[in-house]
Amino acid sequence: xxxxxxxxxxxxxxxxxxxxxxxxxxxxxxxxxxxxxxxxxxxxxxxxxxxxxxxxxxxxxxxxxxxxxxx
Numbered sequence: 001x002x003x004x005x006x007x008x009x010x011x012x013x014x015x016x017x018x019x020x021x022x023x024x025x026x027x028x029x030x031x032x033x034x035x036x037x038x039x040x041x042x043x044x045x046x047x048x049x050x051x052x053x054x055x056x057x058x059x060x061x062x063x064x065x066x067x068x069x070x071x
Contacts, residue, residue, distance in 0.1 A: 001033070002031050002033050002048045002050075002064070003048070003064055003067075004028050004031070004050060004064070004067065004069070005028065005031060006028055006029070006030070006031065007027060007028060008027070008028045008069065009025065009026075009027060009069070009070040010025070010026055010027070010028060010050075010052060010067045010068065010069060010070055011023065011024065011025050011026070011067070011068050011069070011070045011071075012024045012026065012052075012062070012066055012067060013065075013066050013067065013068055015066075016062070016066035017066075019060075020060065020062055020066055021054065024054055024055075025054070025055060025070050026052035026053055026054045026055070027052065027053050028050050028051070028052055029051045029052060029053045029059065030050065030051035031048065031050055031051075032048065032049040032050070032051075032061075033048050035049045040061070041061075044061070044063045045063060045065070047063060047064055047065070048063070048064040049061055049062070049063055049064070050062055050063075050064065050067065052067070
């Protein structure tokens with residue numbers, strides 16, 4: 001079950017890879033509880049994957065382990 005849902009304000013955890021912008025605030029724009037079978041999603045560990053959008057409009061996909069609710 002997903003920890004976050006559409007439009008949730010999240011923050012990338014400090015221990016996340018640099019490419020995910022640790023500490024950055026973002027919004028959830030898509031939730032993949034069962035990610036599609038594709039080479040893109042194959043790089044993520046088992047679990048929920050989210051598409052997030054940063055304040056500057058850039059977006060990326062990130063595994064749930066790298067996110068926390070924004071305070």
